[in-house]
Amino acid sequence: MSEISIRIANLNDLQTLLEFEQGVVAAEKPLDPFLGEGTLSYYNIPELIAAEHIYFIVAVSNEEIVACGYARIDNSKIYQKNPQHGYIGFMYVKPNFRGQRISTLILESLKDWAKEKALKELRLDVYDNNISAVKAYESFGFTKILVNMRMDI
Incomplete structure (x- = not known):
């Protein structure tokens, strides 16, 4: 395995990140019959890169971007103990x-950023x-707390 470094994503990474997004979509289509047909877009990647409340990173091996993920500061529901939490998204290797x-390296970096922002919990879907x-x-420490259910009508 070559050495992996983590850095903040930038707009020069856009083409690779758009390809990664389609990799996420391709992986999730067999898992979710509610996803639409054709090319789907989940993320506004330039917005993710530019936002102050989002830490968007890439993993690099020999100058090749090989993975990505972000943490975003979200407001929690008013009845939850932590007023804000970190939300993990766009995890792709x-x-x-x-x-x-590599996903562990990314998650560690996102967790460290969330701690620096004084967040007390991380969530993901x-x-x-x-x-x-x-x-x-689960091996990283996440636990299931809620199951989201759907049906066609």
């Missing part, structure tokens, strides 16, 4: 770099039937 603990992702997040 290129297929030929998976299994090298993951498909319940995405077993490998659920296991990876």
Whole structure:
């Protein structure tokens, strides 16, 4: 395994990040029958890069971007104990770099940023039937708290 470095994403990374976004969509389409057809866009990537309340990072190996993820400061519900929390999103690792603990490096960096912002909790969304992702997040310390359910009518 080559050395992996973490850095803040910038607009020069846009083309690679757009490709990663389609990788996320492709991985999630078989898991979610409610996703639309054709090319889908989940993220406004330039906005994620520019926002002050978002820490968007990439993992780099030999000058190649191989993974990404972000943490965003979100307001919690008024009845929850922490007024704000960090929300983790757009976690993606290129297929030929998976299994090298790169997502752990990204999650550690996002967690450190959230601590610097005095946040007390992190949250994320993951498909319940995405077993490998659920296991990876659980091994990092996340726990399931709520199941979101849907139906066609």
